[in-house]
Amino acid sequence: DVKVTQSSRYLVKRTGEKVFLECVQDMDHENMFWYRQDPGLGLRLIYFSYDVKMKEKGDIPEGYSVSREKKERFSLILESASTNQTSMYLCASMGTPGYEQYFGPGTRLTVT
């Protein structure tokens, strides 16, 4: 079974703090993704990575950065957290592009 794990299920941070969300997958997938999910808006793609050290912007990259130093690990960074970044963050990995994505359990981030 593919397993995608995320570093925290719940996280509370203050405005202006630097926040790291980590995601690890165990299927040797080349492709990894970060989404945020908000009520009424569905899932929106923030960034994705198709190889180590490679990244591409998704639909809403503003205010975020990512890091992929190892194949199994993909980190999402909020350089200076703001209240409008309060959301559910979901990580996913994918083998063959266009096919099944495997999602982690999500991190519910609250920025106060």
Place this chain on the structure above:
Amino acid sequence: LAKTTQPISMDSYEGQEVNITCSHNNIATNDYITWYQQFPSQGPRFIIQGYKTKVTNEVASLFIPADRKSSTLSLPRVSLSDTAVYYCLVGGAGSYQLTFGKGTKLSVIP
């Protein structure tokens, strides 16, 4: 990326067959149709994928008419545990970007 339209919500009684239809009028020739299921406080989970006609697996069936401008996810004899949000996605083989719409919230009633 082709845009999809699905009903916002549906209700069904336990034991009934549920059909959720998705409209994707501008689907491209190389696009596949994929459905995901999401339970509260969990990430989405792949259910089924197809290109044309009918695909069936142990969980669901996917019906795609010849013009491919719509598709229907069929869940046989639903139970309370099928209460979830169901997302229809359209994208090409080789595509990295999937566009999740707002999904259809299915509520199964005892």
